[in-house]
Amino acid sequence: MLRPDGRTHYRALAVADVDLDRGTASPRPPVIGPEHQPEGVHALVWLHGHPIGELTLPGDPQTLLPGLPGVAARELATAVDAHLLRDALATCGGLERARSRGLHSIPHPRETLDTSQxxxxxxxxxxxxxxxxxxxxxxxxxxxxxxxxxxxxxxxxxxxxxxxxxxxxxxxxxxxxxxxxxxxxxxxxxxxxxxxxxxxxxxxxxxxxxxxxxxxxxxxxxxxxxxxxxxxxxxxxxxxxxxxxxxxxxxxxxxxxxxxxxxxxxxxxxxxxxxxxxxxxxxxxxxxxxxxxxxxxxxxxxxxxxxxxxxxxxxxxxxxxxxxxxxxxxxxxxxxxxxxxxxxxxxxxxxxxxxxxxxxxxxxxxxxxxxxxxxxxxxxxxxxxxxxxxxxxxxxxxxxxxxxxxxxxxxxxxxxxxxxxxxxxxxxxxxxxxNPDEPRAPALVRPRARRTRDHTPDPVVTVDLARDGGESALRQGSPVGDSRARRVRLVVERNGVAQAHLVVRTGGSPLTPSRLRWSLVQRLGPAVLEPGAVWQEPPGPRARRGSGSDAVAPHVQIVVVSDGAEVHGRPALDAVSAQSDLIGASVTYGDSPGAARPGEHGRVRRHTMAGDGGAQPAEEVLVLLRSDLLVAPGWLQELLVPLADPGVAVVTGRVLPAGQSGTYAQWRDYQDVLDRGPHRAVFDGDWLRSSRGPARLWEIGTLANAAVRCSALSRLPSVAGPAALTGAVVSEDFFYRVLHAGGRIAYAPAAVARRVAAPADRTSVRAEVASAATAHVASLLNVVVEHRDLRGLVRLGVVLPRQRLRRIWHVLRGRDDIPADLVVADLAGLVRGLAWWRWRAG
CATH class of the missing domain: 3.90.550.10 (Spore Coat Polysaccharide Biosynthesis Protein SpsA; Chain A)
Structure with missing residues (x-):
């Protein structure tokens, strides 16, 4: 309600309703009459009988009203698309129709509402x-x-x-x-x-x-x-x-x-x-x-x-x-x-x-x-x-x-x-x-509360956006999930392949189809239609889909980096080799010193990378994948498409959690720092420099699922072996060097890899939580020491302590049901990160 100067409020505004279906703007007459001449218009914008937003514009109302529908459609384009996406999810075959004909081809679902009660x-x-x-x-x-x-x-x-x-x-x-x-x-x-x-x-x-x-x-x-x-x-x-x-x-x-x-x-x-x-x-x-x-x-x-x-x-x-x-x-x-x-x-x-x-x-x-x-x-x-x-x-x-x-x-x-x-x-x-004869309501009931801690696993619900069964679950049927649970973990698939993991707070109420639709659109947005899509993305090369061979020359080497467990390496190699044949890429299994090696695998070479950042291969692109990740169909093509832009030096993919059902396994998934969300993004030097706080390098992704131009490999820091390449410290240091040198990094969420289910006992989960906290602190210190970027000190000295104190307070008050031993492990990891970096720097 501020004037364009940003300091004073309007004295009076005309009020109008904008109907985007009809393309009309109807002024609402003042109830009593204006005391002052209106200085602009405050409009409530409607689509299909639903309000989707509001708009306040300065100027003469009579001049503004004719063009108000067009202005509202442009200013609230994201709200319009979100509404149409929910309509598509509620319509039989709506997603397929929206993909082929556009969102505006989706009719608003008809509804019969009973007001007799x-x-x-x-x-x-x-x-x-x-x-x-x-x-x-x-x-x-x-x-x-x-x-x-x-x-x-x-x-x-x-x-x-x-x-x-x-x-x-x-x-x-x-x-x-x-x-x-x-x-x-x-x-x-x-x-x-x-x-x-x-x-x-x-x-x-x-x-x-x-x-x-x-x-x-x-x-x-x-x-x-x-x-x-x-x-x-x-x-x-x-x-x-x-x-x-x-x-x-x-x-x-x-x-x-x-x-x-x-x-x-x-x-x-x-x-x-x-x-x-x-x-x-x-x-x-x-x-x-x-x-x-x-x-x-x-x-x-x-x-x-x-x-x-x-x-x-x-x-x-x-x-x-x-x-x-x-x-x-x-x-x-x-x-x-x-x-x-x-x-x-x-x-x-x-x-x-x-x-x-x-x-x-x-x-x-x-x-x-x-x-x-x-x-x-x-x-x-x-x-x-x-x-x-x-x-x-x-x-x-x-x-x-x-x-x-x-x-x-x-x-x-x-x-x-x-x-x-x-x-x-x-x-x-x-x-x-x-007034003793007047009717009176029953006595007030004020429910008491009890202090309990319930760490039961959250129910897991799977929705497939590309199958009729999944769409039917979105349109009708009974609520899904345990109606008593605090949260529901939602696995979103497309043709049986996981695309996203969402945590929906249900607070003891059922997850109805309507709530499911709202949650999907709020969290995924246009990625419901096309993996990786962002709101109001202009048409261009990024929207093009095709094989990776159309995007870059087929000179690709894939390195599956061992995490030390043979049981992980074999499934990863199977999935990668099937996709590498499409572009004739070579596959290398990079061993860490003393790592367990999987058995012989056709067309896969074993290679132990040197500690100087790795030998420079003859190929133009090096694809890195940690061996505890299983790639989805089309992973390689999606990872290589952004490299059609010669200015892109690195592409990172999406890493989804394993999606296990145990309590500690779910908290490990919740704490997982590798998933960077459903929307495409491009990071450059301006993004690196414009951050008021430390550059949020952890938002870029990880080298555990990435494609790197070989010309950028010289910026890799010296590491002890290939497994270190996929660690958070090395990944973020490498990203900083690439961006600082003027390169660009693309995040391709459609290049999906999913973590292999691993033991989720309390000890192993505590170790993972502590390790993630250690890596985060070490990465921040690395940027401060190696690159003289002092912005990370604010996060280390103010943001992280404040976040952890708030979490401790919430756990003590019962507002957060995270197990207390994981909180302790996280704090220990933060402290160890400081000590670990001082030891390494010294």
Whole structure:
């Protein structure tokens, strides 16, 4: 919401909806009228009835609106493609069609949504004009809900009743003052399984109920659903400031919140603050499950001393009970923000009182474990949010008015020092006593937590993107994986060949097909369609596919570097030899001193490389592969394609973990430092020099799976044998030398090699974790000492200690379930890395 100068906010903006399907931009009329001439346009962008992003442009609205669809399509091209990718995954044969005809050829899947079990509830008090606008928007809902219920929370006159009667709707009067009393009354009066709440200062989108029904249908385990809250108008400076402060919007991607309580996760550790889930102005809950938890806490929210927090505390109780909460952006509404500065400051104070009435009041009734976590988070939030905001104001680094931060901080202090929650509880008891005949929700249920450590293995789910069975699993069927697990490990294959390993945090909720699609697109992006693809990649030689012989001259030597285990060498040689025949490459088995050698293998030569970096072969390209890696079909071709660019000196491939099922094996895979992700990348000297911290050479890859031009081999440091070539220290030192000399390094994730399954007992995994930490520290020191690049000292002295202290804290608090002995092994490896380098340097 900042002007182009980056220092001041707009005074007013026109609000518009952009429909990319129709190519139109429709301005939303101000609810009351602008106080100032709009200085630009704030647009909500829609595709297939789903909001995919927002856009703010300066200028005259009448001039901007005609060209707004084109601008939005360009600026949000990545969001458009992500939406179309999810459509392709949800369509039979969609991926193949997208590959052959393009993403825009995919039609949006048709859906039949049942809204017969949804009641819309509007809680209101003494705001008849706001209510009139709200109900007028509700009447335009398509499809329509089963019923609309208005709860009059003790209005001073009968204007509310008359407005409701004018629309032919039912109105229930709730005399006990407080928004949560009204919400509970709606739960008690409703006769459907789902109750969707909105406020009287909200204008619902015509497809709001459809979005709620979609979320409950695709996520049948959800107990609560929240949605996008966009501004209905930005006609005053106060409304613009509230949106700039954060507003009510929570983004344009579906989100899942849950806690694996059965495995010992503590809700107050995982989700102590639930503000990221959404707001009560746009939420829906399953009626029976919510009443089983006691409904909403009548000591919270508007109408009580606490002034807010009733929705957030309800979200937390849903999570603490082990239920699922879903944020669905397609369930969109428009909120009329406070128009004046005094109203906005009062609202910000209410945010402070409501939040800390939960932390310092309601949270203390969840038992010692939860209460302790809440208090720790409350202290952290006071420092992180409030103190940092005031320091930023003093240093003039915060563009928002200081009055907003002061108002929220005053609310925080008042809630704690004034014990607002205790006062609100007394008020609730008093009101119930004054209205004994009014219906009341069951007693509040605040789930306790238990301190346990569960190190059971994560379930492993395999999805093949190129087979009908895999696509069917994405489109329909039962949830996959153990619904009690904290995580699911997802193996993504293409024609039976592993392409990616993903860890999806499920938090005790099932991995549904819809969640699977979102996870794949969020983590892999366009690599779902084409291995290695990146967002908005321009067409060019890199997108070309073909054999390696089309890309480079067939003068290639492949060196399979022994890791000392014969059982590993034989499968690697078999796979490599089959591919080397395609381009007539020679294959060499490079032995380390004393390494076990595999038996005779046709057309494979044994060679012990000298300690001077290796003899210079006559071939133009040297391909290195560690013998504990099994290459996928097409590996060699993919590794050689980037070398068609004469400026590329080195190409690294992707190394996937073994994907074993044991607890320690999975933690070894999780700690594996060889996988560099699903997207192609090119690194050059500018990348090396532009990094503010140490050059992140570990992101380039490893020589354990790489192709090197022989002209670049002279930059290899002196090593004791071929096995050392594939180590992290030598790899990163070599990468630094190549980039520093002006060469380029390409990362080819489609050149996949997968680690051979190895013993995963505690001792071996601890050794691997320690070795990886040692190599990382040694590599950083090597860059500092050998290349006089001091940027690595910051990572050594600040970043790594901070990361490890945070991990130790999380393990001690139970927020991280990594086995403690692996944490100790990692720390020992870091220390040994320092000592090892001092010994070698000396």
């Amino acid at each position: 949804i009641t819309v509830a509007v809680c209101t008090r003494d705001r008849p004009e706001d209510l009139r606008r709200c109900l007028a928007a509700i009447q335009l809902l398509e499809p329509a809900p089963a019923a609309v219920l208005v709860v009059d929370n003790g209005s001073a006159d009968d204007r509310t009743r008359r407005v409701v009667e004018a629309f032919g709707l039912s109105c229930v009067r709730e005399p006990r003052l407080g928004l949560d009393w009204a919400r509970n009354r709606a739960l008690l009066e409703a006769r459907t399984g789902i109750v969707a709440f909105t406020d009287d200062d909200v204008l619902v989108h015509p497809r709001w109920i459809a979005g709620i029904a979609r979320a409950f249908t695709e996520e049948p385990g959800a107990v609560g659903v929240t949605g996008l809250v966009a501004p209905a108008e930005l006609a005053t400076p106060a409304q613009v400031l509230f949106e700039a402060y954060g507003g009510f919007g929570r983004g344009y991607a579906r989100q899942w919140m849950s806690v694996a309580v059965e495995t010992g996760e503590v809700a107050a550790r995982v989700h102590p603050g639930t503000g990221g889930a959404g707001t009560g102005a746009n939420m829906a809950v399953r009626r029976e499950e919510t009443l089983a938890l006691g409904g909403f806490d009548p000591a919270l929210d508007v109408g009580t001393p606490t002034g807010g927090g009733g929705d957030l505390e309800m979200y937390f109780r849903v999570l603490a009970a082990g239920h699922l909460l879903v944020y669905e952006p397609s369930a969109a509404v428009y909120h009329v923000h406070r128009r004046t500065e005094s109203q906005l400051l009062r609202q910000m104070r209410g945010h402070g009182t409501g939040t800390y009435s939960i932390f310092a009041g309601a949270a203390l009734r969840y038992g010692k474990v939860q209460a302790g976590e809440f208090l720790a988070f409350a202290l952290w939030w006071a420092l992180h949010r409030h103190l940092r905001a005031h320091v930023g104001q003093l240093l003039r680094r915060r563009p928002l008015p200081w009055a907003l931060d002061r108002a929220e901080t005053r609310g925080m202090c008042a809630a704690v020092l004034g014990r607002y929650y205790t006062r609100a509880r007394r008020q609730a008891v008093q009101q119930q006593g004054e």
